[in-house]
C-alpha cells in the first residue's frame with residue numbers, strides 16, 4: 001500500500017518531465033533539420049513559412065534528428081510488426097545484446113566477488129592487485145574491444161563469449177570496489193567478538209562479512225548491470241554484422257538512417273532500465289530480509 | 299592445604315602484568331605492574347578515569363590483546379587457551395547485535411559457531427532470554443528493541459555459552475540512569491542466581507559499590523591498580539542500600555582512591 005502510494009506520487013512529476021522532453025525534442029528536430037530544408041527551399045526558390053518548415057522537419061527521410069513520432073513509427077515497424085526471430089526485429093537484436101550483457105554481468109559478478117575476497121583476505125593481493133584493477137579501467141574500452149575480439153578470435157573463440165568478456169571488463173570494477181568495501185565494513189568490535197567466540201575464518205566470512213557486504217554488493221550490481229549493456233553494445237561495433245543493438249547503431253550510421261539509430265538507442269535504454277530495476281527489486285527483497293523490514297519502513 | 303584450595307578456585311591470576319602499545323608517537327604504557335587475583339564467584343569491578351587501562355585489562359583477560367610482560371592465567375591456563383575452551387563470555391560496551399538476525403538468532407550465534415545442535419541452541423536461547431526477562435521478544439529484530447533491551451540480549455548471548463567467567467566492559471555506559479539502575483538490580487539478581495565470576499568495568503562509583511564484592515580502583519599513565527576495596531554488603535540488597543552509611547563509606551573510599559590516582563597525574 002505504501003509502495004502504491006509512493007508510485008502514485010511519482011506519476012505526476014514523471015509525466016511532466018516526459019511532456020517537457022517531448023516538446024524540447026520536437027523543437028530540436030525543427031532546429032537541427034532546418035539547415036538542410038532551407039537550403040533545399042532556396043535551391044528550388046520555394047516560398048516557406050515556419051509551419052511548412054516544422055511539417056517538413058518532422059517528416060524527413062534522412063533527418064539529422066528524427067521527430068519522436070518517426071522514431072515511434074520505426075519502433076512499431078521493427079518491434080511489433082516483425083517476427084521476433086527476424087533479423088529486422090529490434091527485439092531479436094535486443095536479445096542478442098541482452099544475452100552477451102547478461103553473460104558478461106554474471107562473469108563480472110563472479111570475478112569481482114572472487115577478486116574482492118582475495119584482496120580482503122590476502123595482504124599481498126591487496127597491495128599488488130588493486131593498482132592493476134584501477135589501471136584496467138583507465139584504458140578506453142573502445143580501443144580495447146577490437147583487440148579482445150581479435151585475440152580471442154585467433155584462438156578460435158568467437159561469438160557470444162568475446163563480447164561478454166568486453167562487458168565483463170567494463171563492469172567487474174564496481175563489483176570489486178563495492179565488495180571490498182562491504183567485506184571490510186564490519187566494525188572492529190564485531191570482529192573482536194567473533195575472536196572471543198573462536199570463530200574460524202570461514203565462519204567469520206559467512207556469518208559476518210558476507211551479510212555485511214550485501215548492501216554494498218547490490219549498490220555495485222546496479223551500476224554493473226547498466227555498464228554491462230554499454231559493454232555489449234561497444235563489443236558489437238567491431239564484430240559488425242553479427243547482430244545486436246550495437247550492430248543496428250553501426251548500420252544506421254553507415255546508411256545515414258538516424259531513425260534507426262534512435263530506435264536502437266531507445267531500445268538499449270529500455271533494456272538497461274529494465275535490468276537496473278530488476279536488480280533494484282532484488283536489492284529491496286534482500287535488504288528486507290537482512291534487517292527484518294527496517295529499510296522497507298524508511 | 300588452604301593455600302592450595304585458594305589457588306584452585308582462582309579464576310583470573312595476574313602477576314606484574316604490563317602492556318605497552320607501540321604508537322607513532324612512541325610507546326603508550328597502558329598497563330603497568332598489575333597484580334590481581336579474582337576468585338570464583340566474585341563480582342569484581344574495575345573503576346578509574348578514562349584511559350586508565352580498564353578496557354585493555356579486560357581485553358588481555360579475553361585474549362583480545364597481548365601483554366608485554368608479566369604473567370596471566372585464566373582458569374589456570376593462558377588467555378588464548380581459555381578462549382579456546384570458551385571459558386568466558388564478553389559483553390561489549392555496545393550491544394554488538396547483528397541487525398539481520400532476530401533476538402533468538404543473535405543469542406544462538408556463538409552456539410552455531412560452537413556447533414551445538416539446533417534444539418540445544420533453541421533451548422539455551424529460551425533459557426537465557428527468560429533469565430534476562432526478554433521472554434516474548436524472541437522474534438523481534440534489534441531495531442525494534444530499546445537500548446536497554448538490546449544490551450540484555452547481548453548479556454543473554456554471552457551467558458548462552460555457559461561460561462564460568464563473564465567479562466563486561468561498561469555494558470550500561472550508554473544507558474540513561476533509570477534504565478541503568480533497573481539493569482543493575484537485574485544483573486545483581488542474575489549473579490546471585492548463577493554464581494558466575496564477573497569482571498565488570500564501570501565509570502560509576504555507585505554502580506561499582508552496589509554490584510561488587512570487590513572494587514579495583516585504577517589510575518592512568520601508566521595504568522595501574524591504586525586500591526582494592528572489599529565490599530561486604532548483604533547479598534540480599536536493593537537499590538535503597540545506596541542511602542545507608544555502610545554504602546556511603548565504601549563509596550567514599552573508592553572516591554579517595556580515585557583522587558589519589560589523580561594526584562600522581564599532577565606530578
Ligand SMILES: Nc1ncnc2c1ncn2[C@@H]1O[C@H](COP(=O)(O)OP(=O)(O)OP(=O)(O)O)[C@@H](O)[C@H]1O
Pocket residue numbers: 319320321326327328346347348349350351352353354355501521
Ligand atoms: N590499540 C591501541 N593502540 C594504542 N593505544 C591504545 C590502544 N588501545 C588503548 N590504547 C591506550 O591505552 C590507554 C588505556 O586505554 P583503555 O581503552 O584501556 O582505557 P579505559 O580505562 O578503558 O578508558 P575508558 O574509560 O575511556 O574506556 C589509553 O591511553 C589509550 O589511549
Ligand SMILES: [Mg+2]
Pocket residue numbers: 352353354467
Ligand atoms: Mg574502556
